[in-house]
Amino acid sequence: MSDCARAVLDILHSLRSIHGDFSDRPVPDDAVRTITAAAVRAANAGARQCYSIITVTGMERVKSACCYPAPVALVFLSDHTRFQDEALRRGYGLRPYSLHDLITTAIDASVAGQNAVIAAKALGIDSLITNSILDRVEMNELIETLGIPERGCMPLFAVLLGYPKIEPDHRQQRYDGPGLLHAEKYRRMTEDERLAMASQYDEEGMGLAFAKWREQGYQSYFDWYFNAWDIHPGAKNHKERDPDWSEDYARRAGFIN
Numbered sequence: 720m721s722d723c724a725r726a727v728l729d730i731l732h733s734l735r736s737i738h739g740d741f742s743d744r745p746v747p748d749d750a751v752r753t754i755t756a757a758a759v760r761a762a763n764a765g766a767r768q769c770y771s772i773i774t775v776t777g778m779e780r781v782k783s784a785c786c787y788p789a790p791v792a793l794v795f796l797s798d799h800t801r802f803q804d805e806a807l808r809r810g811y812g813l814r815p816y817s818l819h820d821l822i823t824t825a826i827d828a829s830v831a832g833q834n835a836v837i838a839a840k841a842l843g844i845d846s847l848i849t850n851s852i853l854d855r856v857e858m859n860e861l862i863e864t865l866g867i868p869e870r871g872c873m874p875l876f877a878v879l880l881g882y883p884k885i886e887p888d889h890r891q892q893r894y895d896g897p898g899l900l901h902a903e904k905y906r907r908m909t910e911d912e913r914l915a916m917a918s919q920y921d922e923e924g925m926g927l928a929f930a931k932w933r934e935q936g937y938q939s940y941f942d943w944y945f946n947a948w949d950i951h952p953g954a955k956n957h958k959e960r961d962p963d964w965s966e967d968y969a970r971r972a973g974f975i976n
Contacts, residue, residue, distance in 0.1 A: 730840050735890050737845045741789040741881035743778055750842050751791055754880065757838035758793070761831040769820070770828035771798040771872075773865050781879065784864055786851040789879035794852065795832050797824040797974075799871035816871055821974035828875050835878050847879040853965045873972040892925045917941055 755772060763770075773794040775781050782788040799820065803813055836846045852861060852874050861867070861874060896916060898908040908916070919925065920940040932943030946954040969975045 730837060733890070734836060734840055735845065735887060736847045737789075737879075737881070737883050737887070738847060739787045740884050741778075741787075741845075741847075741879065742884045743790065744882045746791045746844060746880050746882075750839075750844060751880070753842065754835050754838045754844075755793065758831040758835040761827070761834045763827040763830070764823050765827075767799075767802060767824070768827065769797065769799050769802060769824045770831060770875075771796045771801075772831070775865070775877075784852065784856065784861060785849060785877040785879060786856065787847060787849060787879055789847070789881045791880040793832070793835055793878040793880070794865060795828040795875050795877065796867065797821055797828060797873045797875055797972075798868075799824070800868050803871050816973040818969075818975055821873065821969060821972075825875055832876060832878050835880075839878075839880055844880050845883055846881075848876060849879065850876045852877055853968065858964055858967060858971075869971070870973050873968045873974065892922075894919060894925075 751774060755774070758772065759768075773796065775784050775792040775794060776790065778788040778790060781790070781792040784794065785792045797820075799816060806813060832848060836848065839846050853876075865874070867874060894916065896919065897906075897912040898916060917939060925940070932940060932947070935943065935947065937943040937946070945951045946956060950956050966975070
């Protein structure tokens with residue numbers, strides 16, 4: 720294996736998420752430019768590159784827009800307005816947007832976002848990818864704060880950038896077993912495989928959630944998950960879910976009817 724390949728793999732395996740624990744140490748402007756330049760080199764589908772990135776700076780402004788404080792946030796949008804405006808300039812009509820448009824550009828933006836995370840880590844800058852802008856920030860407030868267009872444009876997620884206040888005590892692990900990785904075709908997990916998966920999720924250091932579920936009195940990660948995070952019917956805290964902000968955004972932007 721070449722030194723270059725090893726360096727890239729080392730960066731990928733060193734990635735970690737900093738949940739709300741960024742210091743106020745500023746991220747240099749030239750580093751942000753380097754990161755966004757790497758982000759837009761990502762592959763894209765549909766010959767469009769229909770996403771955009773809003774750079775937000777300052778701990779309080781980032782917290783207001785993205786729920787977590789950080790020196791810098793890159794807010795990724797599904798954005799068809801550039802092509803819409805160019806079509807009108809050339810005298811063409813506008814076709815309706817579709818769910819396919821949203822899915823395609825969400826994928827493009829996600830690949831660009833991961834490029835940004837990798838580039839940041841190469842510069843010694845940590846990150847957090849969060850979709851909290853869709854369910855924890857009031858829609859009209861975010862639209863006004865960031866000047867998001869009325870149609871054809873929808874916020875998807877944010878990449879927060881900065882340096883941790885303190886070094887995390889471990890690097891979060893990831894599940895990579897049956898049910899996640901498939902060979903040749905999809906295969907449902909067996910009972911034994913599900914039990915093994917649940918046991919692995921319970922291991923110290925797995926770190927799939929920032930919540931300390933044991934300290935909350937739960938006996939397993941999945942009991943915490945279904946009762947306290949993605950609350951399912953039958954859970955003690957189950958209630959009707961709040962309106963889906965992401966669906967409201969998508970309807971407003973014209974991606975679904």
